[in-house]
Amino acid sequence: MNDASATVLLLPIRESDARPKVPAGHDERIRSLLVTHFDFVWRSLRRLGVPSSSVDDAAQEVFWIAARKLEHIEPGSERAFLFAVVIRFASDVRRRQARNRERTDSAALDAAIDSHADIEVLVDQKRARDLLDVVLDCLPLELRTVLMLSEGERLTMAEVASLLGIPPGTVASRLRRARQLFEAKVNELFGPDRAEESGQ
Amino acid sequence: MTRASNERMTRALLGSFSRDEPSAPAKARAFAAFGVAAGVASVSSTASGAATDVASAAAPGAATVAKGALAVGGVSTVKALIAGAVIGGLVVHAGLRVATDYGDTRASNSPAAIHRPLDPVPREPALALAPTLASAENPPERGEVDPRPNEARAVSARSSPVAPRARSRASARAEPPSMPDETSLAPDEAASAGTSSSATLTGEVARLDRVRAALREGSPARAMRELDSYAAEFANGTLGQEAAVLRIELLVELGDAERARALANAFAAAHPKSGYMNKIQELLARRAKRSVR
Numbered sequence: 001m002n003d004a005s006a007t008v009l010l011l012p013i014r015e016s017d018a019r020p021k022v023p024a025g026h027d028e029r030i031r032s033l034l035v036t037h038f039d040f041v042w043r044s045l046r047r048l049g050v051p052s053s054s055v056d057d058a059a060q061e062v063f064w065i066a067a068r069k070l071e072h073i074e075p076g077s078e079r080a081f082l083f084a085v086v087i088r089f090a091s092d093v094r095r096r097q098a099r100n101r102e103r104t105d106s107a108a109l110d111a112a113i114d115s116h117a118d119i120e121v122l123v124d125q126k127r128a129r130d131l132l133d134v135v136l137d138c139l140p141l142e143l144r145t146v147l148m149l150s151e152g153e154r155l156t157m158a159e160v161a162s163l164l165g166i167p168p169g170t171v172a173s174r175l176r177r178a179r180q181l182f183e184a185k186v187n188e189l190f191g192p193d194r195a196e197e198s199g200q
Numbered sequence: 201m202t203r204a205s206n207e208r209m210t211r212a213l214l215g216s217f218s219r220d221e222p223s224a225p226a227k228a229r230a231f232a233a234f235g236v237a238a239g240v241a242s243v244s245s246t247a248s249g250a251a252t253d254v255a256s257a258a259a260p261g262a263a264t265v266a267k268g269a270l271a272v273g274g275v276s277t278v279k280a281l282i283a284g285a286v287i288g289g290l291v292v293h294a295g296l297r298v299a300t301d302y303g304d305t306r307a308s309n310s311p312a313a314i315h316r317p318l319d320p321v322p323r324e325p326a327l328a329l330a331p332t333l334a335s336a337e338n339p340p341e342r343g344e345v346d347p348r349p350n351e352a353r354a355v356s357a358r359s360s361p362v363a364p365r366a367r368s369r370a371s372a373r374a375e376p377p378s379m380p381d382e383t384s385l386a387p388d389e390a391a392s393a394g395t396s397s398s399a400t401l402t403g404e405v406a407r408l409d410r411v412r413a414a415l416r417e418g419s420p421a422r423a424m425r426e427l428d429s430y431a432a433e434f435a436n437g438t439l440g441q442e443a444a445v446l447r448i449e450l451l452v453e454l455g456d457a458e459r460a461r462a463l464a465n466a467f468a469a470a471h472p473k474s475g476y477m478n479k480i481q482e483l484l485a486r487r488a489k490r491s492v493r
Contacts, residue, residue: 030234038230042222056226060233067234128216135213152217186210 026070033066033078040153041082047148048090049097049137058089080163091141135185143178150175404430404439411446420453441467445476449483460484 042059050058062085066073073081136144149155149163157175161168407430414423427447430437437443444467451460464480471477 027234034231034234038227039222042226043220046220047217056223056229059222059226060230063230063234128212129219132213132216147214148217151214152220182214183206183210186206186213190206190209 026067029070030063030067033082034063037079037082038063040079041086043152044083044086044148045089047136047152048086048093048141048144049133050090050093054093062086062089080165083163087141087145094141131189135182135189138185139178139181143174143181146171146174147178147182404434404437407433408439408442408446411450415446415450415453420450424450424454441471441474441476445479445483448480452483452486 038059041062042055045058045062046052046055062082065085066078066082069081136147139147145164146160149160150157155163157168157171160175161171164171407426411423411426411430414420414426424447427443427450430443434440434443444463448460448463448467451457451463461484464484467474467480468477
């Protein structure tokens with residue numbers, strides 16, 4: 001995570017900050033942020049585990065935080081700032097959900113894979129997306145983050161490194177571990193039995 | 201064997217990342233909260249002014265509806281678009297209300313609290329935003345943003361593709377100044393608060409949702425019965441295109457490739473520029489893949 005952004009985020013939100021008083025010209029910047037980054041922020045929240053029922057509100061909240069901290073956002077680092085907020089949101093959500101994760105997991109998994117062992121069918125179904133969440137929930141957030149940026153957003157390792165403010169080597173090693181863990185989880189969930197059932 | 205199979209599963213799962221896109225109402229709400237609501241709060245206090253801005257609030261959603269339809273299947277997206285327009289209207293209304301108690305602070309994460317105008321200074325409403333989105337995200341024929349006033353749009357609605365049609369209905373619905381204050385209405389509640397034409401549309405959406413539910417539950421035959429009953433009830437329904445696409449999908453599911461292709465050809469002839477053409481091609485490709493297997 002970008003250290004400067006993280007520090008800014010930890011500043012307390014004062015009452016006066018909450019009052020809308022963005023100076024002239026800044027509203028144009030907010031619009032530009034929305035137009036350029038709303039989809040990215042939304043997707044990132046979703047892919048980092050914010051439940052689909054909460055993503056819409058969370059995305060708005062991310063931009064409200066950005067609106068209050070506009071003067072702290074360096075031109076050119078808007079995306080990194082927004083993404084830092086996104087990660088904080090995702091982290092909070094994970095912490096809150098940690099308690100009942102196990103129960104949620106098995107329920108979601110049952111719903112996702114019940115009668116459909118057939119991969120081709122699965123590929124065509126929305127439940128592939130549900131299953132993806134089940135697998136991703138087993139990854140630590142920092143691994144999930146690089147995997148999501150790389151596989152979902154198709155960012156290069158250098159872009160991921162720049163966005164997160166970490167060395168490219170760290171990105172590479174996280175990505176490698178993320179893929180290993182992901183495949184291990186898939187093997188665990190769809191082991192030999194299931195694969196044979198589907199006639200592969 | 202197992203290993204290859206699991207590698208395919210891994211790819212399939214990671215590929216499903218591509219399903220993630222914000223819904224039309226989410227975008228409409230967010231844009232309205234930061235742009236249109238603030239403009240309306242200070243610039244406009246009349247119902248007609250509000251309605252105009254509601255239309256522009258809904259426009260970003262309308263601009264993305266075709267894309268969303270291709271990604272997740274049409275009906276829920278159209279429903280979402282309508283909800284987006286409605287919510288946009290509520291946001292505008294909230295903006296009018298909030299303008300009177302500006303000292304209030306934002307206390308929670310709730311949607312109602314988030315819909316706070318950003319800036320009390322009069323400025324240009326977010327009309328300029330819609331064309332930006334449209335040109336960025338859609339081919340011109342789908343991403344059109346209709347600059348005409350609501351009345352003109354309503355007159356031509358029947359001959360328009362589905363997205364503008366739904367939008368004009370939704371914005372017509374949002375016009376009555378007696379909208380409820382709650383900005384956190386669920387889409388269904390919001391939709392059911394409307395006029396009779398929108399009640400019909402809500403009914404159509406609900407019926408097609410049942411078709412989709414049956415399809416999702418792996419009962420294409422039941423889905424087809426639901427779809428037949430939709431067709432019987434809404435012979436010239438607003439969601440005719442969605443129903444046709446669903447029928448093609450069901451025929452593919454039921455293995456009736458010939459009828460699926462015939463219906464697809466008929467659809468292409470009737471709606472050559474429909475945003476659903478890609479979706480239909482995808483469905484037919486799915487059929488081809490299955491028959492190979």
